[in-house]
Amino acid sequence: xxxxxxxxxxxxxxxxxxxxxxxxxxxxxxxxxxxxxxxxxxxxxxxxxxxxxxxxxxxxxxxxxxxxxxxxxxxxxxxxxxxxxxxxxxxxxxxxxxxxxxxxxxxxxxxxxxxxxxxxxxxxxxxxxxxxxxxxxxxxxxxxxxxxxxxxxxxxxxxxxxxxxxxxxxxxxxxxxxxxxxxxxxxxxxxxxxxxxxxxxxxxxxxxxxxxxxxxxxxxxxxxxxxxxxxxxxxxxxxx
Ligand code: ADP
Ligand code: MG
Numbered sequence: 001x002x003x004x005x006x007x008x009x010x011x012x013x014x015x016x017x018x019x020x021x022x023x024x025x026x027x028x029x030x031x032x033x034x035x036x037x038x039x040x041x042x043x044x045x046x047x048x049x050x051x052x053x054x055x056x057x058x059x060x061x062x063x064x065x066x067x068x069x070x071x072x073x074x075x076x077x078x079x080x081x082x083x084x085x086x087x088x089x090x091x092x093x094x095x096x097x098x099x100x101x102x103x104x105x106x107x108x109x110x111x112x113x114x115x116x117x118x119x120x121x122x123x124x125x126x127x128x129x130x131x132x133x134x135x136x137x138x139x140x141x142x143x144x145x146x147x148x149x150x151x152x153x154x155x156x157x158x159x160x161x162x163x164x165x166x167x168x169x170x171x172x173x174x175x176x177x178x179x180x181x182x183x184x185x186x187x188x189x190x191x192x193x194x195x196x197x198x199x200x201x202x203x204x205x206x207x208x209x210x211x212x213x214x215x216x217x218x219x220x221x222x223x224x225x226x227x228x229x230x231x232x233x234x235x236x237x238x239x240x
Contacts (some may be wrong), residue, residue, distance in 0.1 A: 001023065001024065001025055001059075001061065002023065002058075002060050003058070004020055004023075004047075004057070004059075006019055006020075006057070007046060007055070007057075007058060008020075008055035008056055009053045009054060009212075016042050017039050017042055017046070017053070017212050017213075018212040018213045019056075020213065022207070022214060022217070024190065025188070026061075026188055027184060029184065029191070029203045030189070030190045030191070030203060030204065031190075031192075031193055031198075031202065031205075031207070032192045032206075032207045032209060033193065033196070033199060033207070033208055034207075034208055034235065035210060039209055039211075040192045043209065044159045045161075047190070048065075048159055049065050049070060049076075050081070063078060063079075077153045077154075079155055079157035079158075079159060080155035080157070081150065081161065082143070082150050082158070082161070083146070084161055084162040084165045085166050086142040088134040088145060088146060089134075090133070090134050092133070093132060093133055094129050094131070094132050094137070095117050095130040095131065098120060098121070098145065098149045098152045099114055099152065101152065101153055102153060105153070106153065113152070117130070121145070124178050126141060126144055138171060139166065140167055140168075140175050143167065143175045144174070144175060147163075147178055147179070147182075151182075155187065156187060156188060158182065158189045159190050159191075160189070160192065160193070162193060162194065163191070163193070164195060172195065176195060179191065179198075179202070180198070180201070180202050196239065196240055199220060200220040203220050205220075206220050206224075208232045208235065210231050215229050215231055216228060216229045223236075224236065
């Protein structure tokens with residue numbers, strides 16, 4: 001389970017996360033929606049210790065993320081992140097991108113890592129692309145490799161930060177389909193997205209963020225059809 005208590009995050013003197021508290025259960029799928037600049041990415045990055053919070057407590061299963069003694073490598077093996085820009089290593093093949101961390105960080109043998117990597121490539125529909133370099137792949141294919149790379153560490157938690165925002169429209173569906181296929185398969189997933197149809201289909205709960213706060217939490221049914229908050233409704237009226 002993920003537990004966040006009274007999280008406060010500043011960049012300089014600007015407060016970007018204001019007293020965030022929430023709980024997310026094992027195997028739950030949460031979509032985070034909200035306007036640009038509302039703190040969605042910063043919130044995800046705090047969960048993964050890519051950003052340091054000034055105040056508050058974050059627990060991700062057995063990891064106390066806000067503890068200064070945190071082992072960052074172990075946390076990031078446990079909670080994988082998929083970014084808007086796929087961030088693949090350009091000089092490595094798809095399979096090498098996937099096997100790098102399992103070999104270096106988890107000390108898996110090359111043979112085991114490659115075998116697992118091939119299975120993961122199949123799982124994201126790229127069984128025939130193991131030797132392709134990122135520049136030989138479409139944006140949608142690169143993002144699917146990035147998802148396979150995150151899965152290769154066998155994380156319990158997957159964090160997605162606008163995984164389809166950098167894609168041409170015709171490639172959004174194939175990436176969302178892969179994410180959907182992972183949902184409720186034993187991993188906790190937190191997905192920042194502007195794809196409202198997807199959020200509605202895949203999530204157990206939706207968090208609406210604005211101005212550094214989680215302003216409303218509810219089932220997708222509730223948030224998308226009868227949100228309580230004025231700001232939630234205003235935001236949705238602009239993008240739906
Ligand atoms: P979102 O993902 O919802 O668009 P962000 O978490 O990226 O929002 O940003 C929240 C606020 O924090 C914005 O005002 C943004 O400009 C600011 N911010 C984000 N990252 C940094 C940074 N590294 N340094 C200074 N300000 C930042
Ligand atoms: Mg963002």
